[in-house]
Amino acid sequence: MRPTLGEVDDRPVSERSARIGEAGPFRMLFEFARKSGYQQRRLEPGVLDFTFGDPHEMPIPEYVEALRAAAVPGDELWFAYKFSLVEAQEAAAESLRRVVDLPWTGDRIRMTTGGFGAITLAMKSLADPGDEVVYSLPPWFLYEALALEAGLVPVKVRIDPETFDLDLDAIAAAITPRTRLVVVNSPNNPTGRVYPESTLRALADLLEAASARNGRRIYVISDEPYNRIVFEGVTFRSPAEFYAHTVLCYSYGKTLLAPGQRLGYLALPPQLPDADQVIDAVESLQVAAGWLFPNAVMQYAVPRLETLSLDVAHLQAKRDRMTAALREMGYDVATPEGTFYLFPRSPLPDDEAFVARLAEAGVLVMPGRLFETPGYFRICLTATMETIEASLPRFAQVLEQVSG
Numbered sequence: 001m002r003p004t005l006g007e008v009d010d011r012p013v014s015e016r017s018a019r020i021g022e023a024g025p026f027r028m029l030f031e032f033a034r035k036s037g038y039q040q041r042r043l044e045p046g047v048l049d050f051t052f053g054d055p056h057e058m059p060i061p062e063y064v065e066a067l068r069a070a071a072v073p074g075d076e077l078w079f080a081y082k083f084s085l086v087e088a089q090e091a092a093a094e095s096l097r098r099v100v101d102l103p104w105t106g107d108r109i110r111m112t113t114g115g116f117g118a119i120t121l122a123m124k125s126l127a128d129p130g131d132e133v134v135y136s137l138p139p140w141f142l143y144e145a146l147a148l149e150a151g152l153v154p155v156k157v158r159i160d161p162e163t164f165d166l167d168l169d170a171i172a173a174a175i176t177p178r179t180r181l182v183v184v185n186s187p188n189n190p191t192g193r194v195y196p197e198s199t200l201r202a203l204a205d206l207l208e209a210a211s212a213r214n215g216r217r218i219y220v221i222s223d224e225p226y227n228r229i230v231f232e233g234v235t236f237r238s239p240a241e242f243y244a245h246t247v248l249c250y251s252y253g254k255t256l257l258a259p260g261q262r263l264g265y266l267a268l269p270p271q272l273p274d275a276d277q278v279i280d281a282v283e284s285l286q287v288a289a290g291w292l293f294p295n296a297v298m299q300y301a302v303p304r305l306e307t308l309s310l311d312v313a314h315l316q317a318k319r320d321r322m323t324a325a326l327r328e329m330g331y332d333v334a335t336p337e338g339t340f341y342l343f344p345r346s347p348l349p350d351d352e353a354f355v356a357r358l359a360e361a362g363v364l365v366m367p368g369r370l371f372e373t374p375g376y377f378r379i380c381l382t383a384t385m386e387t388i389e390a391s392l393p394r395f396a397q398v399l400e401q402v403s404g
């Protein structure tokens with residue numbers, strides 16, 4: 001509302017930032033952190049923390065050594081302004097060729113400040129304010145905030161609750177002439193589901209047909225920071241293999257368990273037409289949005305960082321221990337195929353009430369409501385095996401209390 005003559009509009013923040021602040025899961029996340037006293041509670045002795053995908057152990061020495069070596073200047077321009085460093089792009093492309101079977105090249109990769117940076121650049125370089133972006137629930141809780149910040153309209157669809165697979169009919173029904181983007185996240189946070197090839201092929205067919213019908217191309221943002229965290233017997237396939245108009249967004253924060261170091265990239269598949277235009281748009285945005293490039297030291301470290309990973313076999317052992325124990329107690333939990341999350345059903349219909357009961361017993365997890373999927377809760381397995389073992393009697397005790 002405009003002030004009348006003589007009055008002053010004293011609202012301190014822009015309508016744009018107020019709108020982002022109100023974004024559903026984004027606001028809930030802050031409330032969750034504040035209301036549960038999370039920051040203090042997670043440090044209390046005896047409290048077992050399974051909330052955020054943060055590290056619970058000291059970083060591996062090779063990681064620290066890679067950063068230390070990258071911080072030693074090799075020339076006077078070492079710490080000069082940097083766009084994407086060619087050494088980083090080439091190392092990223094070489095590694096990506098091993099994960100997603102396409103002939104990726106460094107010139108179609110741009111280094112970003114983690115997955116956040118890659119997703120926001122993809123959204124803004126491909127879509128205009130007012131365009132719609134379709135994604136499935138439960139989502140990563142920041143899609144809505146990133147979409148609103150880009151001026152886009154979030155359109156949310158359900159997944160198949162039995163299989164945690166994409167519901168392609170729901171996606172097809174959600175597409176309108178304003179649809180510009182579909183976000184796909186596999187391996188999925190929080191369900192741990194890796195979407196099968198058949199789903200991704202059918203999605204590609206659906207999007208080809210919808211683009212032709214609309215007379216405007218629909219792009220896929222493939223958000224795949226967990227594409228290297230896949231368990232035995234499971235094959236990861238990227239949507240980029242089946243749909244040329246895909247932008248792949250990656251973060252090193254998960255594979256290296258160092259999310260605070262803000263490193264990732266955006267990669268365009270070799271078969272994408274007009275890639276030069278997209279790359280130009282991405283790079284211009286990186287500058288204009290506030291120099292959204294990873295810092296020089298992180299970029300110099302990429303070739304060495306690409307040789308490192310968290311211990312996926314140990315993570316799988318933690319997954320196996322936790323799922324088997326929870327099931328034996330009576331929890332309803334699917335076996336995740338990748339990522340470091342479990343997404344069991346809440347024994348109480350009110351997942352927040354159940355999460356509060358667990359918190360009273362000193363176990364911190366996230367309610368499904370944070371993922372716009374009430375009736376579930378998320379456990380993050382970056383916690384140590386010792387923490388998992390210590391938590392099991394408490395999970396059993398709280399289940400008994402709420403069932404009784």
Ligand SMILES: Cc1ncc(COP(=O)(O)O)c(C=O)c1O
Nearest residue numbers: 114115116140189223251253259
């Ligand atoms: C599905 C998904 N996408 C993107 C991100 C962002 O990753 P980063 O914080 O490393 O940028 C996360 C982090 O939790 C995630 O789970």
